[in-house]
Amino acid sequence: MGIMDRLLIHLAIALLARKAALTTSLAASGNRVATAQNARCTRGSRASLFRQNYAPSLARLFSYHLDSHMRVLSGIQPTGRPHWGNFFGAIRQYIDLQTEHDGFYFIADLHALTTVRDAKTLRQNTLDAALDMLALGLDPEKATLFVQSRVPEVTELTWLLMTGTPMGLLERCHAYKDKKEKGLKADAGLFTYPVLMAADILAYDSQLVPVGQDQVQHIEVCRDLAGTFNHEFGETFILPVAKTLEHGAKVPGTDGQKMSKSYNNTLPLFGDVKSIRKMIMRTTTDSRPMDDPKEPDDDHLFQLYRLFASPAEVETMAAMYRRGGFGYGDVKKAVADVSEQYFQAAREKRLELEKNLDYVSQTLDAGAAKARQVAAKVLDRARKACGLGA
Numbered sequence: 001m002g003i004m005d006r007l008l009i010h011l012a013i014a015l016l017a018r019k020a021a022l023t024t025s026l027a028a029s030g031n032r033v034a035t036a037q038n039a040r041c042t043r044g045s046r047a048s049l050f051r052q053n054y055a056p057s058l059a060r061l062f063s064y065h066l067d068s069h070m071r072v073l074s075g076i077q078p079t080g081r082p083h084w085g086n087f088f089g090a091i092r093q094y095i096d097l098q099t100e101h102d103g104f105y106f107i108a109d110l111h112a113l114t115t116v117r118d119a120k121t122l123r124q125n126t127l128d129a130a131l132d133m134l135a136l137g138l139d140p141e142k143a144t145l146f147v148q149s150r151v152p153e154v155t156e157l158t159w160l161l162m163t164g165t166p167m168g169l170l171e172r173c174h175a176y177k178d179k180k181e182k183g184l185k186a187d188a189g190l191f192t193y194p195v196l197m198a199a200d201i202l203a204y205d206s207q208l209v210p211v212g213q214d215q216v217q218h219i220e221v222c223r224d225l226a227g228t229f230n231h232e233f234g235e236t237f238i239l240p241v242a243k244t245l246e247h248g249a250k251v252p253g254t255d256g257q258k259m260s261k262s263y264n265n266t267l268p269l270f271g272d273v274k275s276i277r278k279m280i281m282r283t284t285t286d287s288r289p290m291d292d293p294k295e296p297d298d299d300h301l302f303q304l305y306r307l308f309a310s311p312a313e314v315e316t317m318a319a320m321y322r323r324g325g326f327g328y329g330d331v332k333k334a335v336a337d338v339s340e341q342y343f344q345a346a347r348e349k350r351l352e353l354e355k356n357l358d359y360v361s362q363t364l365d366a367g368a369a370k371a372r373q374v375a376a377k378v379l380d381r382a383r384k385a386c387g388l389g390a
């Protein structure tokens with residue numbers, strides 16, 4: 001073995017150790033970083049994942065695994081009122097990360113166009129999403145909040161990425177695949193949705209992308225497209241890493257399936273508390289006799305309770321499940337009480353913000369201006385790399 005080989009092996013070991021240290025420190029606080037190696041990745045992408053992980057400059061790998069102040073980016077679609085899944089899977093992470101890191105958070109109105117086909121509704125939903133995020137604790141002094149369509153650089157970048165996107169990769173993406181399997185009509189917007197999402201992420205040199213489990217596949221696609229571009233045109237993009245939470249990655253809905261607007265099983269964050277209580281009381285439960293002991297982790301009501309309650313309360317509830325002899329009505333009431341209290345401060349803050357819409361629109365203007373500056377530089381880098389312009 002030559003001296004260069006030995007040096008490379010030492011470097012690789014040092015890199016893996018540093019990477020493991022970052023993963024462990026995030027995991028210790030209940031977080032999960034889905035790397036290309038441990039996240040389920042798209043079939044057919046392995047060759048380029050290999051290129052991305054082992055061939056690109058070591059400097060880039062070093063820069064994002066060692067950086068304690070990372071560019072964190074994520075987005076939410078304004079397709080209706082946000083629900084508990086959006087909050088515990090994603091928004092809570094945005095807020096937790098905004099102090100230590102450079103957060104870029106946006107309202108994905110371009111993505112929402114694939115489902116919301118009414119201008120007034122889309123405009124209102126976009127404003128509502130901004131109010132919701134600010135009320136929940138997103139702080140514009142710490143993070144950048146903006147609306148996706150206010151940064152047109154992203155759509156140009158989408159095209160640059162689209163030219164290198166294999167059709168098969170998009171055919172395997174779940175949003176399009178699910179719709180097609182159900183025999184529903186899908187348009188080119190839905191089909192190319194993951195490419196726009198990749199552009200969203202790459203346009204800001206994002207390193208960490210906090211999301212729920214359902215978005216991890218899209219971040220793998222983003223890594224894949226960025227890796228291919230880097231391979232063809234030289235180092236241009238930073239490869240992002242998805243971050244999910246242990247108990248928040250797949251929040252169940254009132255029927256036990258993943259909570260999702262398309263399943264009609266959501267519990268909203270804001271709205272009339274009495275109606276929300278009614279929705280919780282209507283949550284489906286199994287038909288086992290009250291006396292039977294039950295495994296708490298298998299029950300979606302318990303999973304919901306765990307999102308809000310303190311560790312001691314969770315332990316007491318788990319013990320009750322294992323003992324048996326309780327009615328689900330009590331658990332539902334506990335979920336309703338604890339959640340009502342949890343979101344109380346955000347509800348009050350939202351009412352205040354509704355009276356100050358100028359502040360909201362100024363925040364979005366400032367956010368878009370800052371986001372555009374960053375995206376313009378990355379787009380320029382990408383245009384030059386592939387031979388566009390002078």
Ligand code: TYM
Binds near residue numbers: 086201214248252258
């Ligand atoms: P969207 O609007 O569907 O969801 C917003 C965030 O909420 C998470 N989420 C959940 N997490 C846990 N349990 C659930 N039941 C649940 N339901 C939703 C989602 O994983 C997501 O993190 N394509 C994205 C928006 C987007 C984006 C991006 C995200 C556009 N560009 C770039 C990250 C980076 C979407 O439709 O999210």
